Amino acid sequence: MAEYQTVDHDVLIIGAGGAGLRAAVEAASTGLKVGVVCKSLLGKAHTVMAEGGVAAAMANVDDRDNWKVHFADTMRGGQYLNNWRMAQLHAQEAPARVNELEAWGALFDRTPDGRILQRNFGGHRYPRLAHVGDRTGLEMIRTLQDHGIHSGMDVHMECTVLELLKDGDRIAGAFAYDRERGRFKVFRAKAVVMATGGIGRAFNITSNSWEYTGDGQALEDLAVAALQDMEFVQFHPTGMIWPPSVRGILVTEGVRGEGGVLRNKDGKRFMFDNIPDNYKPQTADNEEEGWRYTQGDKSARRPPELLTRDHVARMIVREVKEGRGTPHGGVYLDISWIKEKLPNATEHIKKKLPSMYHQFMQLANIDITKEAMEIGPTTHYVMGGIRVDGDTQMSTIPGLYAAGECAAGLHGANRLGGNSLSDLLVFGKRAGQYASEFAQSQAAPSFDQEQVEAAAARALAPFERGSNAEGPYQVQESLQTTMQNLVGIVRTASEMERALEELKVLRARSEKVGVPGNREYNPGWHTALDLRHLMIVSEAVAQSALARKESRGGHFRDDYPDKDPEFATFNHVIQRGPNGEMQLSRAIIPPMPDDLQAIIKENVS
Numbered sequence: 186m187a188e189y190q191t192v193d194h195d196v197l198i199i200g201a202g203g204a205g206l207r208a209a210v211e212a213a214s215t216g217l218k219v220g221v222v223c224k225s226l227l228g229k230a231h232t233v234m235a236e237g238g239v240a241a242a243m244a245n246v247d248d249r250d251n252w253k254v255h256f257a258d259t260m261r262g263g264q265y266l267n268n269w270r271m272a273q274l275h276a277q278e279a280p281a282r283v284n285e286l287e288a289w290g291a292l293f294d295r296t297p298d299g300r301i302l303q304r305n306f307g308g309h310r311y312p313r314l315a316h317v318g319d320r321t322g323l324e325m326i327r328t329l330q331d332h333g334i335h336s337g338m339d340v341h342m343e344c345t346v347l348e349l350l351k352d353g354d355r356i357a358g359a360f361a362y363d364r365e366r367g368r369f370k371v372f373r374a375k376a377v378v379m380a381t382g383g384i385g386r387a388f389n390i391t392s393n394s395w396e397y398t399g400d401g402q403a404l405e406d407l408a409v410a411a412l413q414d415m416e417f418v419q420f421h422p423t424g425m426i427w428p429p430s431v432r433g434i435l436v437t438e439g440v441r442g443e444g445g446v447l448r449n450k451d452g453k454r455f456m457f458d459n460i461p462d463n464y465k466p467q468t469a470d471n472e473e474e475g476w477r478y479t480q481g482d483k484s485a486r487r488p489p490e491l492l493t494r495d496h497v498a499r500m501i502v503r504e505v506k507e508g509r510g511t512p513h514g515g516v517y518l519d520i521s522w523i524k525e526k527l528p529n530a531t532e533h534i535k536k537k538l539p540s541m542y543h544q545f546m547q548l549a550n551i552d553i554t555k556e557a558m559e560i561g562p563t564t565h566y567v568m569g570g571i572r573v574d575g576d577t578q579m580s581t582i583p584g585l586y587a588a589g590e591c592a593a594g595l596h597g598a599n600r601l602g603g604n605s606l607s608d609l610l611v612f613g614k615r616a617g618q619y620a621s622e623f624a625q626s627q628a629a630p631s632f633d634q635e636q637v638e639a640a641a642a643r644a645l646a647p648f649e650r651g652s653n654a655e656g657p658y659q660v661q662e663s664l665q666t667t668m669q670n671l672v673g674i675v676r677t678a679s680e681m682e683r684a685l686e687e688l689k690v691l692r693a694r695s696e697k698v699g700v701p702g703n704r705e706y707n708p709g710w711h712t713a714l715d716l717r718h719l720m721i722v723s724e725a726v727a728q729s730a731l732a733r734k735e736s737r738g739g740h741f742r743d744d745y746p747d748k749d750p751e752f753a754t755f756n757h758v759i760q761r762g763p764n765g766e767m768q769l770s771r772a773i774i775p776p777m778p779d780d781l782q783a784i785i786k787e788n789v790s
Contacts, residue, residue, distance in 0.1 A: 187641035189360075189369035194220035194339070195624040196617070197359060197372050199346050199401065200380030202230035203322070203609030204589030204616070206329035207282075208378045211617030213336035217624055220339045220372060222361060224381075224396045227340050228330050231382055231394040232609065235322030236437035236540060237306055238314025239286075239610070240603030241279035245300040247483060250311040252276040256781070257788035259604060261463070262308045262493050263568070263597020264738045264748070266414065266756060269777045270575035271595040275604070275611050282610035283315050291328040293317055305442040305479060308493045308601035310467060310788075312481070319437050319540045325606060344370060346400065347714060348640040349377070349408040349585070350632045356408075356584035357630035360640040364711060367704020369644070371637055375624035378616045379405065379580075379587040383567045384418075384722040386715075389669035391564035392424055392435035398715040399722030401591035405571045406721050406767075410580045412759045413593040413772070414569035415722070416729035419600055419739045420674045422497040424563025427513040431548045433563040436518060436541065438602045440558075441490040443537050444479040445520035446472075447501070448557070449509040455516075456489035456500060463789075464492055476526060495599045495739045498562040502674055505561070515561030521554055530554065562674055566605065568596040568739060569729070572758060572772075577619035578612055581760075584623055584630075588616035593756075598738025647700045647713040654699030657713035664691050664719055672727050677744045681731040688727060692720045728769055729757045 196212040198205045201223035213219045223230065242255040256276035260267055287293060287301065293315050294302040303312045317324040334340070343364040350358040350371070358373040381401030385393025402412055423436040441447075449455050460468050468489055469475040475488025490497065501516050511517060520538070524530035531554040535542050538553070545551040545558060571580050571587040573594060578586045589609050596604065647657070671684035695716040700709040735749035736742050755771040762768040777785075 187369055187638060189371050189637065189641070191371045191373060192220065192341070194218050194372060194374045196220070196376045196378065196620050197222065197374035198378045198380060199359065200230070200382060200589070201227055201340070202232035202380060202382055202589060203325050203329065203606060204613035205230070205378070205380035206326070206333050207610050207613030208380060208588055208617030208620070209338045210329065210333045210336050211614045212621045213333070213338045215621045215625070217621055219337070220341060220374070222341045222344050222346055222359070222372065224343070224345050224364070224400070226342050228326060230326060231396060233323045233326050234392070234394065234435060235325070235606055236319040236435065237439040237442065238304055238316030238321045238603050239279070239283055239325070239606040240306065240309060240313050240601065241283045241315055241607050242276060242313060243280045243283065243301060243303060243315065245296055246303045246481065247311040249483070250313060253784045254310055254788050255279070255313065257785045258309055259595070259601060260597070260785055261789070262599050262601040264599060265597065265753060266737070266774065267597035268575045268594030269781055271612070273781060274575065275595055275608060278611045279607040282607065282614065286325065286328055286610065289328050289332040291317070291324050304439060305487065305491060306602045307438055307441070307491045307497065309603065314442070314603040316439070318536070319439050319538050321606065341370070345711070345714070346404065347644055349404050350636050351408060352630040352632055354583060355630060356582055357632040360637060362644060365706065367707065367710070369641055373630060375627045375630060376584045376586065376620040378620050379571060379585065379591055380589045380613065380616070381591045383590045384726070385564045387665065387668050387719050387723045387726070388564040388673070389665040390424065390433040392421060392433055393564065399718045401587065402570055402725070403718035403721040405580060405585070405587070406725070406759070406761060408582055408585070409761045410582045410585065411572040412570065412725055413572040413756050414597070414729070415567070415725040415759060416733050416757060417568035417598050417739045418564065418726060419494055419566040419568060420498045420562040421565035422494055422501055422562050423518055423560040425549065426515045426561040427559050428549060434544070434548070435563065435565070436558060436560050437538070440518060440520050440538060440541060442479065443520065444476060444523045445490065445518055446488070446522065447490050447497070448517045448519060449504045450511055451509060455504055455509070456492070456497070459500060460489050460492070461496060468492065493599055494602065495741070498674060499741060501562055511559050513559055515559050517557035518560045519557035521556055566590060566600055568598065568600055569593045576615070578616040579619060579623070584627065586616040586620045588612040598740065644714060647698055647710060650697065650699030652699060652701035654697055655694060657698045657700065657709055657716055660691060660694045660698055660716060661712055661719070664723060667691065668723055668726070672730060675741055675743050676730055677742065678731060681727050684727045685724070685731070688720065688724050695720055724767060725759050728767060729759065732757060732769055
């Protein structure tokens, strides 16, 4: 029998990024016993890497902005596959969540009259992103963490959840292990909130941190919850590509929001070449107008560099494929050119983009105030995830909630920059609130010992196979290469079918990996355990992408380059079948209420 420690909570939060911490603050405010499990140290969650800002229609810089415009922007960016109720709540509640964060101590940049400053970002009609230079995520985590630890929550750091435990159909807790010593922990809880982030580590080139191995999505899948829209993976258009050691590290969209432009190897601003018809009325058709927009001219239209991320990424790929790319296979992002417009350009760039200045100086020996950056697309975000109720964030399993990147619905086919941080705040709060209400109405759950013993046996199996078996790193690398090359930015049926065949082989290999040594401080073991989750989310992405025979948002099919109206009416949903196989189905999108349809019509031009 495996040895383990049992810990009891009313509400258990899995993940300590923005969504997890905001859920924990909300749940703890009710007086319940709340626990937070984080894979790394508290304060080190991937949210700290979010740079550009929090999208909220506060109208501090442009008084034409309001929640209705934000709602319409979000729906159009998501190609109308969004959960419209979530998009509505997000747009309506984001300003209050930002003001709340400020009240708790967040230090935002300011307008001359002392209000929270807001900047331009791709896909947003007006300057909407509240920010702290280009370190907004770090300030958010600092504030939530400082506020949260006084709320009475328990924190279990460097602890990874491997399986969810159930009491019949209801959630009962989680089985986890301490990453330092390898000791098992069983968390018993009346309600569980999943806030584990994304799946970027399933790909070779990613801006995501090491924690993003699809844990939440895979745990829900194993617990027979539903995953939605897994084909929609966002490739951020601007990641570092040189030197190789820093490939994939994010270059914030804030660079373009402050006037940065994209050029090919010939120095041409290629984004003017292909502006989508539905964005032409709002997009500048000349460089001078685009510049005036970035400087706050309300009569100007936004530059094409601030179109949605999916479009910008594909335009970059086109330049490279057609031979107009930079020496290392990307394009140039240039903010240094603004010295032609501003006499104090060097100081301005350092003030507005301090992290970017430091990042390129330290990692690439490039002074962005004097020369262009070399960038290319990087795996950044998954719009799909756990299927949840739009109001409560409850999944298809009673008592199991999800918020943030691991939950689906808000963003549809493509996420607008900055909507992720407000997503964390709005739906983190809602998940914490409704999980608390559920927990207060429930008796303590129970689970049979067999669930725990089976989970422990699976966790220890790599040690039984030992060093004679294949190591986990080789399988992980093969998986990432398969996904990057065959299910990446541009997809075709033949390549995805090949990917699914390769994934079958990789799954079999992953189930036979072995690790030497013991459970203490063993990164090989950690990687072996992550493989199970990576395999699940990779298969879900490939299956969903193969079935969506059109191009929409973050999903682009070379063999089906156009949108198909039929595919605009449903979301793909994946669930475990009776024999453990993944089953893909279509969930029809419910009709949007007339008042919300009217808002979209008012804001399409």
